[in-house]
Amino acid sequence: MRVLAALLLCVASAARAQDPHAGHTMPPAAVPSEMDMEVSAPDPAAPPPAPAVGNAPAPAPPTDHWADRDFPPAEMAAARANMMSEHSGSFAQIIFNLAEAQFGDGETGYRWDAQAWFGGDINRLVIKSEGEGAAHLESGEVQALYSRAIDPYWNLQAGVRHDFEPGPALTYAAFGIEGLAPSWFEVEAAGFISTDGDVLGRLMLSYDQRITQKLILQPRAEFNLSAQDMPAQRVGAGLVNAELGLRLRYEFSRKFAPYVGISFDGTTGTTASYARTDGEAPTATRFVVGMRSWF
Numbered sequence: 001m002r003v004l005a006a007l008l009l010c011v012a013s014a015a016r017a018q019d020p021h022a023g024h025t026m027p028p029a030a031v032p033s034e035m036d037m038e039v040s041a042p043d044p045a046a047p048p049p050a051p052a053v054g055n056a057p058a059p060a061p062p063t064d065h066w067a068d069r070d071f072p073p074a075e076m077a078a079a080r081a082n083m084m085s086e087h088s089g090s091f092a093q094i095i096f097n098l099a100e101a102q103f104g105d106g107e108t109g110y111r112w113d114a115q116a117w118f119g120g121d122i123n124r125l126v127i128k129s130e131g132e133g134a135a136h137l138e139s140g141e142v143q144a145l146y147s148r149a150i151d152p153y154w155n156l157q158a159g160v161r162h163d164f165e166p167g168p169a170l171t172y173a174a175f176g177i178e179g180l181a182p183s184w185f186e187v188e189a190a191g192f193i194s195t196d197g198d199v200l201g202r203l204m205l206s207y208d209q210r211i212t213q214k215l216i217l218q219p220r221a222e223f224n225l226s227a228q229d230m231p232a233q234r235v236g237a238g239l240v241n242a243e244l245g246l247r248l249r250y251e252f253s254r255k256f257a258p259y260v261g262i263s264f265d266g267t268t269g270t271t272a273s274y275a276r277t278d279g280e281a282p283t284a285t286r287f288v289v290g291m292r293s294w295f
Helices: 002-018 073-087 269-277
Strands: 091-104 107-119 123-133 137-151 154-163 170-181 185-194 199-206 215-226 238-250 256-267 283-294
Touching: 107 283, 123 154, 215 256, 238 269, 238 283, 256 269
Parallel strands: none
Antiparallel strands: 091 107, 091 283, 107 123, 123 137, 137 154, 154 170, 170 185, 185 199, 199 215, 215 238, 238 256, 256 283
């Protein structure tokens, strides 16, 4: 028994040595007073809180530009004037896509395809004209169109077209779309309804393949269609004619680019029959020399 009592006494002594608070009573936790719980009043001298993100006033525009340190004031003024003329609210331009002489079948002819516009990036007035002839004018037309941009690459157009002499003069309602297709193909598609109810269509495709920065090869295709026979205009229903061309131009500047090329023009169906009846060949291949320019 004495041995057992000694063992119990040793165990109790070891437990008290491991717990320094053993045998002591812990004081109660302090309760914060009302003074500690009061919220301090804002300091009137403190700066106002920062505005929420997105509501801060815009910074003042810079009054100095880095380029002003490297270029004379006169050059910078000319550059800014040129930028404003190109990107102002409205502008005007005239461009001759085709202005050429054609050689083939023992005769010399001519052809033009031009347009002019005035307006801004969204709304424009567009004037288009194209035609061709040899000893005399064979065909010619002019269009006046309202053009509306529907996205950065495409424009909707609507207006009137007038075919002038020497053929029978006709006036059409015109509507279409033009722009840049994927892979940078230029596309122009249009429909026409004459005052007599005749319906025509046109599709033009072209692509500028740069060989160098100044040397450009342009394949071009144009297709004209008719929904009905038009004997007075020597036009048959279906595909009226197709023009396939390949032109190589050299841009001395963007505004002046002479070119040479080859053009194939062929009529089909009833239109080809009209051509044979009139003593004309239904197809023709011509060598062309011309100039593309704008101003």
